[in-house]
Amino acid sequence: MYPGQGSQYVGMxxxxxxxxxxxxxxxxxxxxxxEDIIGEPLSDFVLRTGLSKQxxxxxxxxLKQTEYTQPAMLTADLALERLLNQHGIHPDMVAGH
Incomplete structure (x- = not known):
């Protein structure tokens, strides 16, 4: 359920x-x-669409740098878990990388 570093992408x-x-x-x-830790909101570069090539x-x-990857993946994973919980899905066991 929890993908690890390397599966992240802009727009996830x-x-x-x-x-x-x-x-x-x-x-x-x-x-x-x-924001206090990395100097900017994570969502400013993760939740983006319609970007120029640059x-x-x-x-x-x-997003390839660990200091950004790890909190971004944690946030995406937590968000998806919360969504599942909101829909009544509460796994007895989960796995991740």
Whole structure:
């Protein structure tokens, strides 16, 4: 259920965040926590669409760096878990990388 480093990409969970408030609110929560640590909101370069080639290259390069990858993956994973829980899905066991 929880993918690891290397599966991240710019725009991950963007469509879901537009449809489900719990996804967007999880990213907002992470933005508050992480902005003091990394100097900018995670969602500024993860939840992006319609980027120019240059903007995409910059966002992708950031997202390859561990200090951005790990909190971004944690946020995406937590957002998806919260969405499942909101729909009554509470796994007895999960696995991840």
């Amino acid at each position: 969970t963007h469509d879901l965040s537009m449809r489900y408030g719990i996804i967007g609110s999880t990213w907002k929560e992470a933005d508050v926590v992480m 903007e995409m290259a910059i966002a992708e390069e950031k």
